[in-house]
Amino acid sequence: MEAATNAVPEIRLRDLTKQFREVLAVDHVNLEIRTGEFFSLLGPSGCGKTTTLRMMGGLEAPTSGTVEIRGNDVTRQPPERRPVNTVFQNYALFPHLNVFENVAFGLRRRHETKDEIRRRVGDALALVRLTGLDTRSPDRLSGGQQQRVALARALVCQPMVLLLDEPLGALDLKLRKQLQVELKRIQREVGITFVYVTHDQEEALTLSDRIAVMRAGQVEQLGSPEELYDRPRNRFVAGFIGTTNILDGEVVSVSQDRSVVRLGTGELCPGPGRAPAAGQPVELAIRPEAIELRAMPGGAERASSLGGSPDGGASALRGNIEQSAYLGTGISYIVRTVGGQLVTVLCTRPADRFDTGDLVELAWEPASALVLAPTDEPGQAAAQSKTDAQEA
Amino acid sequence: MMRGRLREGALLFPGISWLFVFFAAPLAIIFVVSLGQRDAYGGAVLDKGLSFANYLRALEPSFLPTVANSLKYATATTLLAIGISYPIAYWISRHGGRRKGLLLILVMLPFWTSWVIRTYAWMIILRDNGVLNGVLQATGITHDPLILLNTDFAVVLGMTYGFLPFSILPLYVSIDRVDVSVVAAARDLYSSPGQAFRHVTLPLTMPGVIAASLLTFIPAIGDFVTPDILGGAQTTTIAKVIQSLFLSARDWPFGAALGFLLILATVIGTVSTLRILRAEVIG
Amino acid sequence: MTDRQPSGEELARLQALMAVPLSRRRLLQRAAGLGALAVIAPAAAACGTAASPSPASSPSPTAAPQPSASAGASTPAAPTAQPTPQPKPEAELFVYNYADYIGDTTIADFEAKYGVKVTYDFFDTYDTMTAKIADGHSGYDVTFVTSVDVPGFFKNGLVQPLDLALIPNRANLAAEWANPGYDPDNAHSMPYMWWTTGVAYDSARVSGEPTSWKTLWDPAYKGHLAMLDDYRETFAAALIQLGFSANTVSDTELDAALALLQQQKPLLRTYTADDIGALASGDVWVCHAWAADARQAMAERPTIKYYLPEEGAIRGSDTMVLLAGAQHPIAAQLFIDFMLDASVSAANTNKTGYMGPNEAARTFIDPSILSDPTLNPGEAAIAKLQELLDLGPDLAKYHDRWSKLRAGA
């Protein structure tokens, strides 16, 4: 949004739409992907990520809209003529060819010389750390090795853009983490644009320079991981990125730098200064790690009053510890407030240890609570993202 | 170890007994009969001494033209049947959607009618005053009727049509098993649709092509009825000669000898073709 | 046979196609060789052969065995062996015949006359019949067998000698049928109907009035000539043309016939089992054909004509036989006798279009049949007809050459 405004984007999608009979898989998507960035399409299953990626690669023809690569309209170009390569969701290795021939496939179609092919396949296999497995058949490789072959097969052709469709989706957690690191390394080494499809928010946050969160064929929000994390536009994005407490309520009062919100349970809590006028409904999002727990005098007694003064410092909801889980990096508590609202809290300071049943006070900086856009309708969010794209 | 062997044996038993009952035993009977002699009234006589005399007769060059005919028809039929079935099977698999089953049934439908009626229909189409000649003359492509019935053309046409289901089904199965994303990968890796077919789809469906070829070629080699009815004086096949030896000449031993040689040649040909192809596919 | 199918040309043709090896003669020979079924018990087959006196190499019409020679050996002691002065038929009778090969009221008339209940079944192919009677327990008493098969059927114990005393109507037979070559003195069979094999042609395609077998060798009609897919008939056409006997077993004569047929082969469109279809469709202009088939083709294509070549031609016939396992022999023989009655025989001919051997019947036969040269050739033509005979082991000489002919390039 800030830099690269003048540079020609690596890939530009304009009003890209795909309709499968009754299913509108991709709905007027506008995106600009910058040269050299690690760009992720993030969203739940069926939201149209794969379809969007396939339209970039030419494997699916758009119903309407255009795809540009470095300023060239490639919408009508067949896949073999586009300077992009794909790592498929299930790898799609050629079962009748060995590892070497799988990787060499694209080079052979481009009539590279024998020596060139040998050299580049060797380099690609080294890059993905598979040297020595040239003559293996794909069905005798582990999932991780197959994944690397798929990667090498796409990279060896030196595409401008590498399209990856949930390349780590089928692997176990440990291997996935390990390969995430490698993917990032490879991307840095080869220095090309990656467009990465995933439904794993953590993976997207870890790897990406920028992320487009998709929902029902539309882009809900586009931004860097920090932007999405800290300033989710709506309940969907907030809920999709990380764990978030979402509190429904009504604005009681608004002042310069804070507001007071009455929750559905009747309890009052602090909100940010930028909030709708008093009397308006509001959705507050508060990250678990933004909440501070304080021990209340009275020990294990059951909290009974709707305490907390709306104007006295950090507002204070009160409740009892219902559950706790040790996560290694901290402890995650679930607190049931007096009014019955469940709130998740992440304590990273080992000093704050509570037992189940303890009476606690929940406090947060007013500015750390986020007011979400008041709607969940995908249509409006899309209209919003369209405006964003035009601004950019 | 022993026990494992035994269990393995037990598992193989149904298959082996099936092979025995339906293949080895009849073959053995044919072989024994082929060593006998024919008696005056067409019986096969085995107690006057067994000999290979019938095999010497069978190897006479006078039967070569019919063997050549059989090979010619079976080869042409196999090539045509595959050439026609492959696109049909491919289309059904790729574009059949939810109606694949229905489409397959529709393709097979003509083959549920009696063989006789289908063959007769071809006769009506191919005869001098038939439908095809009518169309050719009406459109001015030909003036005088072409002789189509009773020719090599009619035989190959009839056989190809008759054996089409044998090639469509295995091809459909193997094409349907090819993951479309593998073809997409080929396209992504700079293959035109044609190259993707040649380098990916075709090699991956080779087992289906081989199965379809065998299922077409083997019955085509043994088909004596189509050459008899759609063919003519010049289309005699070795199978027809064998059939006539059994049925009208009542020379069972000689018929058995020719039949045994034909089966032997077919089996050897099939096995070695499979060997070569397997070696080629596995590399 | 196609020519006796009940319902319409097309159906007949379909059935003909279904029973691929159709030609009458081939089926018969197969039947004669029922011993072949004994392949699983070859010794039995060998026995049967040993028991029958070898018909020797003589091609003479004495190929039929003498009834006295083997009657005792191969037939059960039937009540027919002794003359029965007062024949009292059994209450039932089982007859097995081609469809549409009898007069409309013949069965009912017989039932009325003798008080016998007749079960009258059809077979669709000759094959079916021979398969059914092969084990001697078919349950049928009378069936219809082609004359050339009579000796073989008798040798194989499938039919039993007739009690001629029960068949006084045999006096109605024309002299030539009273002591036929295939069954001297009609000891095992009574003739029923006869037909000829000659040449049919489409007069719209063939110029002039052909009279010879040579028309089937005329290169002018290349691609539109057909021979019957029947090796006895086809060799007969060549042998007769060369002036030899249609039953020859001389290797030199047969080789000459083979050479003639080999010379003809490139001109031929097909060796057909469906002469009606070949002619009626217009594909074949000159066709080796059975008379009754030719007549049927004429119904579809009126320009078809049929002639018996001047060199001579073939005559064949069907006979009525008493089956070996017959449970109702007296009724059976009374039935055979009834069929030889002059008016009954004429009624059968009038219905089927086939000429019978019954001299006395002629006065009752439809004049249009009597005057149809296809069905009823004149005396002079009949005089030149030959009958195909059982050749025993020498038949192989024909088949070996037939295989060579068909297999040749």
Ligand SMILES: Nc1ncnc2c1ncn2[C@@H]1O[C@H](COP(=O)(O)OP(=O)(O)OP(=O)(O)O)[C@@H](O)[C@H]1O
């Ligand atoms: N070839 C197709 N025909 C019909 N509908 C399709 C087709 N491909 C995808 N769809 C539909 O389009 C929508 C988007 O599919 P897509 O594969 O793009 O989702 P995705 O985001 O990749 O999901 P996942 O995470 O499960 O892979 C889905 O509803 C899907 O059912």
Ligand SMILES: [Mg+2]
């Ligand atoms: Mg997907």
